[in-house]
Amino acid sequence: MNLSGYSRAWRLVAGGMLALAIVSVSSAGSVSELTQTNWQDQWVRFFSMRDPSLRYALLGSILLGLSCGLLGSFIVVRRMALVGDALSHAVLPGVAIGFLWGMSKDPLAIFIGAVIAGLIGTGVVSALTKTTRLKPDTALGLVLASFFAVGLCLLTMIQNLPTGNKSGLDKFLFGQAAALGADDITLMAIVTIVAVSLITLFYKELLATSFDAGFARVTGIPADWVHHGLMLVLASATVIALQAVGVVLVSAMLITPAAAAYLLTDRLHRMLVLAGAFGVLAGVTGAFFSFVGRGLPTGPLMVIGASTVFLCAYLMGPRHGVVAKWWRQRSRAARTERENTLKALYHVWENEDFRDIGVTLADLAQRRRETLDEVLQRSRELVRHGMATVNRDTVYFTPEGRQRAAEIVRNHRLWELYLTNSANIAPDHVHEDAEKIEHILGEKTVRELERRLGYATEDPHGKPIPGPRDIHGEALPTGATGNPMRKDDR
Amino acid sequence: MSELIPTFEWHRVMIDPWTIDRELYGWIAVMGFLVTTACGLVGNYLILRRMALMGDAVSHSVLPGLVIAFLFTNSRGTGPMFIGALAAGLAATILIEAIHRKTRVKQDAAMGIAFTTLFAIGVLLVSIYSEHIDLDAECVLYGEIAFVPLEPLVSWLGITLGPVSVVRMAFVLLAVVALIVGFYKELLVASFDEALARATGVNPTWVHYGLMAILSVVIVSAFESVRAILVIAMLILPGATASLLTDRLAVMHGIAVVHAALSSWLGVSLGVWLECSIGAAMVVAGAGVFTAVWFVTVFWRWRRQAGNVSSRPEEVATT
Known part of the structure; x- marks a missing residue:
């Protein structure tokens, strides 16, 4: 492999780069052994x-x-x-x-x-x-x-x-x-x-x-x-x-x-x-x-x-390409992570009977079993997507964040109830499945689930299922003991 | 036409190669047997795993590996050639997996894309560098078994073992046999039932890549004597013949060896008779053996069915 081989190959590559753009619109030819040019x-x-x-x-x-x-x-x-x-x-x-x-x-x-x-x-x-x-x-x-x-x-x-x-x-x-x-x-x-x-x-x-x-x-x-x-x-x-x-x-x-x-x-x-x-x-x-x-x-x-x-x-x-697939996977994973953080925030908030307006980072860290730094990172991720605001050591939902959090929790509990009631699965076996499905369920499926479950208000573990008022209403969510108001909605 | 097909002289075609011309055709037949046996044994697994065309893919994909190995070492020694072939064969396997696992392109199409691309790169490399170095696609990819007797003989401890490529092929065959004997269970379970293999602690992915590595080595050592495309025939024909006759893997191996012996013996005679490439003649002979077995099995089945049909009315009459 000597120099002229290299230069020849290089010339080919360089010529090729330039040519590719032109070739795609114009047209071209064949092999020439005729003359040395x-x-x-x-x-x-x-x-x-x-x-x-x-x-x-x-x-x-x-x-x-x-x-x-x-x-x-x-x-x-x-x-x-x-x-x-x-x-x-x-x-x-x-x-x-x-x-x-x-x-x-x-x-x-x-x-x-x-x-x-x-x-x-x-x-x-x-x-x-x-x-x-x-x-x-x-x-x-x-x-x-x-x-x-x-x-x-x-x-x-x-x-x-x-x-x-x-x-x-x-x-x-x-x-x-x-x-x-x-x-x-x-x-x-x-x-x-x-x-x-x-x-x-x-x-x-x-x-x-x-x-x-x-x-x-x-x-x-x-x-x-x-x-x-x-x-x-x-x-x-x-x-x-x-x-x-x-x-x-x-x-x-x-x-x-x-x-x-x-x-x-x-x-x-x-x-x-x-x-x-x-x-x-x-x-x-x-x-x-x-x-x-x-x-x-x-x-x-x-x-x-x-x-x-x-x-x-x-x-x-655009659809079957490896980069596009990887990107979709990545953004889906990031969304799932965000929604899990939202859910954790909602859980902490719910455990405090929705008394405070915000959730402290310490409580969130305890709930997620993570360090303060990690939950701070997660909260910032939420802030970037307009789901929450962070003020010193307290995280507050934005209206959109609160709505999405309530939706996720509703999806989770609805699905748990559906699995125990309709598929006869023991209540202690339904959590894992619901962890996955909660991010995917669409509004239409949720309506259907609610209808089939008779607009139930409690999941198999006795936790309240957030209703439309909790999700869309301006008022604070109702307490853990259940709320007669919610039945009045329907 | 009469000048195309020479007259069939029994003595010259069937007897002379093994008596007067033994020096010449003996080694060719031995080489043919060694190549076809090694290919046939590996080929059995390809057929079982429904990847018979992997032989096609790998045999073409090794070309760039051989050329690059040659360019780096500037020699056609065994070591660099084997390493180049191994690397290129594995690269082809990985490319195929990358295409068909990550997209909806099916495995056969993925194979077609990967091996043609690698082959094209190889041909291009050869034609770019062929002016400056002593190498061309013909001599890398297309050996001729008729040159085997012309090679220098190898002797060890005073015993003449045989021409270089025959000795090398014998070692490759020994290695293949040793690997098959050593990993028989793993290969068997991974070929027939991946789930069971996983459950019993055999990693099918490793078996797959191991098999592909052996395949690359067998193919490149076979190139010494036969054309790339003929290697594919030698990979598939013995196993296909065997699977017409038996269900058992061990028996398949045995039949493959018998098929290899038959095709190299008949191939030499055919080559002598028709004065054509002996490597190709061996494949034609092997294909002939396969066709004979195929027709016999179809005929048997047809007779059995005919027997069943004719016996049925009697059964009805007795009941």
Whole structure:
């Protein structure tokens, strides 16, 4: 690992950073082995799109990204993500036989051979899972590797043949977008158009069979045929993607953009649009860097582009993103802590029969079995959220704080009563459960609980359940002995 | 077509490799047997734990580990390669867990994302540095079993043990067997019943990571002789064949060994006959054995069912 290696890598990274913003709105190209130029010139060449090979590679990457992203969405939601992987390996014998057909690298013959081999592969997978107790993953791996071995045998045998133009067959193993020709692009365009129109035409059927097989059957959708059709289109898309990204990385183009879209939305049509867009973005990024980086393979760069998109969705997704989840968890934990402090304040206050307006920090510390510093911290947390005020060593509820505290205590005691009365749980076993549920119960559930418990006023331990007047009323809460006024409310 | 498939000469294909050409094909067959046995034994657990495709994932994920180990040490020695593979294999396992535990992406999709990303990084590293160092994806990932007899022989205490990679693979196999014998109960209980495992004090998470570590080592030592994708076949085929025939784990291990022997023996012959890559031929032979067993079991079941159907009317008649 010498200096020029470093500088080369660094140049790539630096160029990449700058380019990413532009690439996402504009579009880009492929690999250039033609001339030795610096990267600024490469940029100019890229965006002017003077090279025909660049135009082909770029077009190929866009078509590939689009078809793989769209079809990948279905395999991801149908939980058969690795079918793409199996297909891309299983088509190899078909590639070899397609070559043998005319003893030349005729795209159409190879395409047909490969699609047939892929379909036989998926057929064997379903036959295996139906007739034996092998699990789907085992069947997939089995077919993937066995078919690939057969294909490899055939390829090495072809290498021994005296005749035929054998160059370019190894492109199927590793992939090179720069090697795409006009015939390949035409084939890609046809497959992509067919895939898009089939998805549009049979959207409802695909939606139903992907998410609710039972519903699909009842409404008379032939689920098996939808599955076979999807496999046919998928096999075709896999074969056209092979030449650009190679056997191993096809599955990434199928899975990764779709999985990123899956993290961002719950609706299938939105997921399709997003996955298609991510696929195109990844394809274009790969083509661009492979062009600027001179001779770097397109496939891995496309895959790393797709993985970067996935990483962003994984971290930053508004609902399923890790950061958002962590943040939600954290704020929920903080809220629970605050509400527990409020509850403790209310308990102390209640034990003093609501005589004083405030609660001393010492009493609170005793109640929570914590040090003065700790309860001071907790009180300050309440002050920050407008739930209480602290004056020297005494904590006072604000109206909002008092309301929330009473609500929490009401939720707790209502739930304890509900568990003892309706679920026949011993009164000394209900506290733990209520500790958790008190923070979650909504107003609607509380109304329902109150109704079912006949607007009871005491919990199983004989403590009063705060009523609407205690929560919303301006007056001080009533004493621990119960208050006839409260019955008058109803 | 006639020039594609050479004529089948019984003597040249079935006899010669074990007599005249024993020097050449003997070690290839031994190596094939060692690799397939080690893979098959580990593979049994992958199949039981429904993670057969972990072999696929790990075998591709080790590439960046190998390249980085090579870049640091500038050698293709066994130690750095094993450590690199181990680290990359575990990184793949952790990535997969991180994706599928923290989000709603399913495990198979998580696997697909993780291993393709690592593989892409590996290929990219290779192509960035390939101009300056003696390394390419072919020679790291795609060994050829036909080169085994050409390796220098290792001797110990005056006894010639065999070519380097055969001896190394034998040690790996011994280690795998020792680990399986030593931790048989733990592996068994963690594979079949996680709750029971936890209750009896076996930590399934540790078993999982341990298994993945062994898998990485087996895979990287197998790379010496076979292509990455063929390792997957060797991981799955013996176990899949065995699970068609038996319910018992110990018997599965036995069948896996028999399958390994059959596929390396037949594979050499197939390779000689068709003049193709012997590693691939071994997998094709193994797949052939699997297919034969599959058809036989389906045929048995079909006959038994047919027997049941035909015997039913008699039962009705007698009652």
